[in-house]
Amino acid sequence: MLEPFFFYLFSAGMLASALGVILSRSAIYSVLCLVSTMCLMAGIFVLLKAYFVATVLILVYAGAILVLFLFVVMLLDFRKVNFGWQGLGLSPFFAVAAAIALFIETVAATRSLRLAPPVSANIGTVESVGRVLFTRYVLPFELTSFLLLAAVVAVVVLAKKDAQL
């Protein structure tokens, strides 16, 4: 009885926050709405018994990546930049129509699923994820260190004073 209640509560909050991300009139409101979306998504991950990725989501995503967004938003001088809805790319009517069509397709596809009840194994703990991460997936794990190194080198090169884009 508790699980549906928390699921609907978290998902309503997540959809409201996601709408806040795209509809806000300033970038700071959008970043803060995305932070709240991440926190609610961590709640949904805990409902799915994925405790490790819920914690990593809060620590890495909400705690580092979105804080980096906030740094950039606050450090740049945005008085000259137009944030509002009066400047739009693709006409919002067509974008919303395409998104609603895609959503109806998703609902129709998931309605046709006939699945066994979920396996209730305790697989989301740090120990079980770590065991698989360091045995079966150790090669991608080491390759991500190269990816992060490449990102750091790229940012250091780009951040030089006379950077040519």
Add this chain to the structure above:
Amino acid sequence: MTPIGLGHYLVLSGALFCIGLVGVLTRRNALLVLLSIELILNSANLSFVAFSSQWGDVSGQVVVFFAMIVAAAEVTVGLAVVVICFRKKGSIDIEELRALKG
């Protein structure tokens, strides 16, 4: 109430994807486009975790871990590019960043 199954989580993931898609297509501020891309990435993460919980296979959660690392690298470089564009042109409106347009 019907028990919350895989379908509920997939519909939620699809809704988040569609909201992020509208954000990418309609907003003209480069930072807001990047934020909408993060929203799309997280909708994929949610569907990975939902399937991992359905089949009892922890590989879905490992993929989510890797996706977060890739998102961190992409956000880092993307924000550096946005800062340089602002420094050079004074604007991060994507309609004005058309130096590569043929």
